[in-house]
Amino acid sequence: MRIEAVELIETCIPLKKAYKLSKRYGYLKETKPVIVKINTDEGLLGYGETDPMGKFTGETPESVAVIIKNDLAPAILGKDPTNVGRITEIMEDVVRDNHMAKGTIDMACYDLLGKAAGMPLYRLLGGALYDDLPIMGSIGGGTIEETVEAAEKVRECKYHSIMVKVGGDPVHDGNRVLAVRDILGKEYPIILDANQGYDMAAALKFINIAKEADPVLYEQPIDAENIEGIAAIRRKCGVPISVDESLLSYRHAQEVIRLEAADVFSIKVCKNGGIKQSLAIIELARSKGIDILFNSMIEEGITQAASLNIALTVPNLYQYGHAYFSPLRLQEDITDYSTNIVDGRVRAPQAPGLGIKVLDDVLERYTIRRSIIQ
Ligand SMILES: [Mg+2]
Structure with a gap:
């Protein structure tokens, strides 16, 4: 299996009710998950998500998007996503730290590993x-x-x-x-x-x-x-x-x-x-x-x-x-x-991979930017 394209989907999703975390973070009204969708030559799709909050995690939604778009996604095009060990090595070679950016790709690769095997990831x-x-x-x-x-x-x-x-x-x-x-x-x-x-x-x-x-x-x-x-x-x-x-x-x-x-x-x-x-x-x-x-x-x-x-x-x-x-x-x-x-x-989910279905119409409602690296 080969990676043909990496879609990067930046979103902004409101909370039902503002959430006060602590003095340090104040009230949270929305969240900005960054989604990665890996397209493969076998037609399988793998999904990853990360949920950065700058003051909490160091990385931000914007920093994650830039690192994936400019550095990580180009490096893994054409590679086998089910070989997670190899993908990890490639990402480590490209950039230090940036754990959330790398984790998004890692998650999508594990999703594909499970889907390729026809088994829930666990x-x-x-x-x-x-x-x-x-x-x-x-x-x-x-x-x-x-x-x-x-x-x-x-x-x-x-x-x-x-x-x-x-x-x-x-x-x-x-x-x-x-x-x-x-x-x-x-x-x-x-x-x-x-x-x-x-x-x-x-x-x-x-x-x-x-x-x-x-x-x-x-x-x-x-x-x-x-x-x-x-x-x-x-x-x-x-x-x-x-x-x-x-x-x-x-x-x-x-x-x-x-x-x-x-x-x-x-x-x-x-x-x-x-x-x-x-x-x-x-x-x-x-x-x-x-x-x-x-x-x-x-x-x-x-x-x-x-x-x-x-x-x-x-x-x-x-x-x-x-x-x-x-x-x-x-x-x-x-x-x-x-x-x-x-x-x-x-x-425990029963479907292969991460075991969930992404609802494209819902995702579309909250998408603020979409890029394809291929
Ligand atoms: Mg905590």
Whole structure:
């Protein structure tokens, strides 16, 4: 099989409701997924998606598009996309870092590998350990009343845990978390995510209040680069810690492990540079007794399906649920992925490759630029 053309589709998709992530990121009203569609000489199509957010991931939708258009796509034309190892080597030779840009191509190649084999990708990755996975809901910042209302909606969706976005005023955030515990009752797992919003003092002040609510996890309390600081918070606060923004590449994973800064890794397949690199990070985590929370950027169904295909094969899965609801936050999903979500769980897809269908008419509605490299 040979790559005949790479289509680059830049999109802009509004959220159903503005989402406050933390002081650092403010309100998010739209997302700009970059989609890659690889056309092959055998007529099979492979899809990849990435969901960059400059302040979060370093790369932006525009930087990803330029790197794919000018550097990566021309280098892989005519090559066999099902030889993912070779494609990876070519991309590494062309440009350093740019994990999200490379991850988009990697995802499309794995999609083609599965389609060529006539199997869902998870089977090629070793086989599914689960039939379905529990979903973790997520709520943004706001007033106490807004927080309580959003938490009740998460429970109505039958999600198995809740991620509460904090990272604003530490006392107000602490009170919001206590209110969530009150409304959801004693047993409901509460995960906290500060999205780098605190400094060291605020991170500790917040968790000292929120600890009363018995949270099961505290994600990315402070700046991504301050891994020593995160390790210090982990030693002091008595709540398990996860890293998200601090964990972009394999090198970051090694650093977090060396400094004993985390109990859980938040994996996002696009943030982590695609399927191949995510698998490497996950295996490293497994060898160190670190569990994997499959988290999401504001993603559409292609990225979510790639993530799901990996998660189904992972033994060291975080027990309280994963962010597989992401496209439901957006005005529309450009794929049929969301049909896999039933009663707060996401089912293993059955179709070959990533196992989803891209809805061309929906994709067209949100496309802002389209380029073909051939
Ligand atoms: Mg996070």
